[in-house]
Amino acid sequence: MTVAAVQAEPVPGAVAGNARTAARLVRRAADRGARVTVLPELFLPAYHPPTLAADPAGTDVAADPDGRVDDPRLAPLCAAARDGGTAVVVGAAVRHPDGRRTISSLLVDRTGTVRVGYDKQQLWGGERELFQPGDRGATLLVEDWRLGLGICYDGCFPEHGRAAADDGAHGYLCPSGYLAGSAHRRDLYYAARALDNTMYVVFANAVGGTDPWRFNGGAAVYDPEGRPLARAADDGEEVLVVALDPAALAATREAHSMLVDRLPDQGRTRTASAA
Template identity: 75%
Template sequence: MTHATPTPQHDPSAPDDPVVPLTVAAVQAEAVPGDVAGNAVTAARLVERAARAGARLVVLPELFLPAYHPPALRNDPVGTDVAADDRQVVADPRLDPLAAVARDHRVVVLVGAAVRHPDGRRTCSALVVDRSGRVSAGYAKQHLWGPDENELFTAGERGATLLVDGWRLGLGVCYDGCFPEHGRAAAVDGAHGYLCPSGYVVGSEHRRDLYYRARALDNTMYVVFANAVGGAAPWRFNGGAAVYDPEGRSLGRAGDHGEAVVVARLDPVELRRVRDAHRMLADRRADQGGTRLLFPG
């Protein structure tokens, strides 16, 4: 895993493009507020299900380990957080079932958590569980949504890229994906895909589906969108977990209700075909039109 500082330009024909397909899974599931240990067991079960279907990378929803439930996060910060050390390593025995499944099935996992850092910051983060079972705080959400998140968390300050079998995968969390610049920063830095653990509530279905299709097509990259489902209003979530191809087409999508694991294959040949046909990354102008003219009406 590397933390990415976007460069001004990226050549999409660079030789670091992937050469083998990668099978991924986007998960939607309901978490129990405040129950990190129990939710880790649920996550482990779903990761095993995805791995048995061939997935080598599994993405679970935003804040899945404590559940996206601001009252629980506010009332029990010690119980709902996991602690990262100064190397971003998370050593929490409650996550042992998830680490064991990742290790036993040789699968990489991305899962949402509330992370407490040595300097006292609390972030809405995506944990990376690697194939050895090591857990790291991989990425802290940069765009915090609404008063609850801004009260509970500190925004992240940098992007991150996950490297899996030659695939460069930019990391985002939910609201990050609403900003075209966030996905574009990952693509300009060389990402072939964009992973988004999320928590979209009932009533946001149109935006939920549009944002991530757009990020895929804008940047000719795969997008893996995981989402929470179920819960009680106002934190009742709408599922729709999906994998989108580099033209924004759905390779698999779950319904708006119920637990689901969506498995799809990221294909390097298709990535190259789309990027050869739709050259937005190569043709984009750094000056975005240069000096703008004002015409009186």
């Protein structure tokens, strides 16, 4: 299966314009055969806390009780997914019927239908002042592939990626928003999640912006040993398209069998006295 990791710069608060940008990038990915295209965290409103705080009504999309999103601003993106035959994972600020506001990944399926795919569980820093955390993981099924969903800070926790692997994930999709100055952690966390769990990792990141909300790109797709199959520069727009190989996945898991060798009481400790 072929996937795409997108690196791009959205405009703060411009949901309709950012949806058009996303549509253009999704078409680029689909033209190169992508069956799943991943865009950065909060791409639709842009990751810009001052704007998200000042204009929640304008920056949020609303979900119905079944998690469906029907927002005319997303029409170009829906058309691009439908025309290109690619599922799209794109970051959004979502208002739920119970009033919760979450950092979420929307799933635009190949019919152009939009649903909330996953709500970010691990909120970072000031995000806690604007959003509520999700309470469960999620796995996306595409053809014969199981793809766990995470968002940015989720991927900093080994347990999150392992929960996806425990649910049978072959890959882990991580829309993110890494700031300038964080390149070391950006390049370490997601490679580690790939190797920890012998699964592919698709890391999409924002780029551009103005300090202190300036983002550092570096979008990448990692193989199940944590090696980059493709990586973008720290600036500029990019669409990385990579074919995931089930044979390579199987061979890696046979050679590096951490998932099956893990002890059932892994990490349990006891205290001994030296007295």
